[in-house]
Amino acid sequence: MRDDPSVVDLVTRARDGEKSAWDELVERYAPLVYSVCRRYRLTQPDIDDVGQSVWLRLVEHLPGLREPAALPGWIATTTQRECFRLIRSTSRVEPVDLAESADVPEPAIAEEEVLRHERRRILRAAFAELSRKCQVLLALLMQDPPAPYDEIGRTLRLPIGSIGPNRARCLTRLRQTPALAVLVADGPDEPTRR
Incomplete structure (x- = not known):
């Protein structure tokens, strides 16, 4: 994921003024900025301010970015710094896990956030490759709480006894999508190997 050619291509094209x-960079990484901000329990106006600062800093630093593939980490780290700057300047909000994160170096937090964001993005892309019927079935099964089987059967016009086998086929198709196959082939990320 770190050497994602699509990131390098986007950065290069954005540098060239496209x-x-x-x-596309903003659309792709806005959820990462938002998720980092939410860890610090910022209000929506503060999240918007931090986001604006991050994108402004990216405009300023994009021409000098030496490793375009490292952009997601740069965005996560810059977002954290902007959150800290906002917290210090307003003294209104404290980080969520201040005691727990005191012993974790900042780059490790940023790396975990980037990996989490990339995994979600890849999973959403793989999910979008499924048939509409599989998307609806998996969405109904994954909602909290899961929809009852009789409701799923009525919605999808399936006998209750075929929901489990259909779920298994849909999950197999999901695992076999090109987007998810890359993630599965890479194996577990470093932070989860403990």
Whole structure:
């Protein structure tokens, strides 16, 4: 994931002034900025301020970014720094896990956040490759609480006894999608190997 050629391509095109590449960078990494901000329990206006600061800093630093593939880490780290700057300047909000994260170096937190974001992005891409019927079935089974089988059967016009086998087939298809196959082939990430 660190050497994602699509990231390198987007950064290169954005450096060259291509607006669509810049828009795609913002769309792709806005959820990462948001998730880092939510860890610090910032209000929505504060999250918006931090986001604006992050994107402004990216505009300033994009031409000098030496490793385009490292952009997700740069965004996560910059977002954390902007959150800390906001917290210090307002003294209104404290980080969520201040005691727990005191012994974790900042780059490790940023790396975990980037990996989590990339895994979610890959899973969403793989999910989008499934048939509509599989998407609905898996969504109904994964909602909290899961939909009852009789409701799933009515919604999808399936006998209750075929829901489990259909779920198994849909999960197999999900695992075999090109997007998810890359993630599965890479194996567990370093932070989860403890």
